[in-house]
Amino acid sequence: MVTNSASQKIRVIDSHTGGEPTRVILTGGPDLGHSSVGDQLRYMHTNHDRFRAAMVTEPRGSELMVGALLVPPANPTCAFGVIFFNNVGYLGMCGHGTIGLITTLAYLGRIQPGNYLVETAVGIVSTRLLEDGSVMVRNVPCYRKVKGAIIHVDGIGSVCGDVAWGGNWFFLTDQLPCPITVQNIDRLTDHAWRIRRAVNAQGYPEVDHVELSGPPSSALYDSRNFVLCPGKAYDRSPCGTGTSAKLACLAADGLLKPGATWNQESVIGSSFSANYSMEAEGIIPTIQGRAFVMADSEMLLQSDDPFCWGIGT
Ligand code: PYC
16 A cells, blocks of 8 residues: 655755756755855765755666755855755855756746855855846865876876866866777777776875767857766756866966857857956856756655665665
């Protein structure tokens, strides 16, 4: 017999930004207190990590789902706080996820076109919902930590790339095993995963994303990327934090001027437009993209479901 007793209800809205999903959790999440979003994230990690797994891993989610838990911001200037996470852990910032969050709040009628500060675990980002439904995200300060790191990768050889912070840590390289196309996703994933393991073993344990850059598919774009996320899923969007890390490298090399537009294409052909400003805190990238709402639903956590908190948890 199917019962509906002893079930916890979680209100979620799913959207995608350039093909990459975001699941915004509106109500029913754990109480994480009212400290900074960074502290709330650490508290969730220690005390409620199974909630993360229940929301984004199988059977309710998959390795490509990014969760965005709406939480109270500690900073009084912020309208919202958000904790981002995926199938294997937590994200400092998430560009496509922030666009998904703002689009979700607009869908709910909780915001109108205008500017909103959002507190993330790694700092405050400034967002703007435009009349056409697109969203601009002014990221946290970004920078390149290492230029031209040489990594020895099993089965590949030497790979040269940069280590940069875009709200998450990236290793960026333009050494490709094949063109960046949907047909080559398995090869690109294998290549990026080998690089990720070698980068971590050879002095950069903080890097959890690998970004491969190649030529764009058309003159509309400046570059096409393939970004491998920490849980081994590739980003369907051009990756907001990855695009920010790319801008930090371009700025450091003098290849992109402040205010100039950079159109970043993803492996599936979706895009973000981006630019940066040079400020006292450093390079501040702004990315712009569009998200679409896909589902407005209530998740159930049933106490007698053996996979209530995810598979393998
Ligand atoms: O858009 O920043 C991003 C992102 C990070 C991981 C997946 N998407």
